[in-house]
Amino acid sequence: MVKINEYLESGILESYVLGSASKAEIEELLALKSSHPQVEEALAILEADLERIAEHMAIAPPPNTWAKIEANMNELVKTPPKMEYLIGDEPVERSRPNSRSGRSEQFIEVEGESGHMRIRKIWRWVFAAVFVLGKIFLAFAIYYYLENKHTQEEIQQLKLEMRSMRK
Template structure:
């Protein structure tokens, strides 16, 4: 196997990007130990991809890290014990928050839908029924027309005899 052709075959790129098959990975790791050229090419490819990622990355807006840190710190109450979860009746969880309990509904048997989607779904349902009725009507019309055509063909055959 020619090493230069193997390096240019794209196996190294698929390995670095995580899309290589198990067999390709096994073969690459074996050849990497045997040939320093493959190890050097793999290192160069990883370095190039890291450099490319740094150049095309977009830094977050100024103050974003502080905003995230403040949000996390607002969630953490110093000295507070971890919440105690107790499953009550009707699939509801009760969390101990200091001296009071907060009721949180864990699971619901109903799905909540925004009002606009309700109207859209109702319209889709009505249109579906209209299309179903139209399909049945045109199917029956087509069936009746096919019977008439068949009857006319038999009459023509009888007329020509």
């Protein structure tokens, strides 16, 4: 009896209820639970206490949450499975993650219809206008560069003429 009371006060029951017990502790607890009704009773009391605490501290979800979940589930049911074609000619259904079978995919595949970016029509015109304006500014820059170069050459010639006149 003393051993059972010490075991009940050791904290193993609490760690089991909270899900932090090791595998060996779980096996030991289940063995003692089947042979000692005090362990089973203490475990039931702890589980009931934890449930009351969870109910007391629970936060109610927004009222429309269940409707959104139900709509998403209905949409998933209505959507036919996507077929993939492998090397052979036979289509294969892509498996969805299934929690019952324990399988789950680690990544979600995202495939687009094409490798090109889609942009709104207004942005196409904006990009075209920027491109055209860039070409126009480039042409003006080249023109004024050549004009500046020509003017600098004329200034150099005039300076040479003035020096030759002074001498």
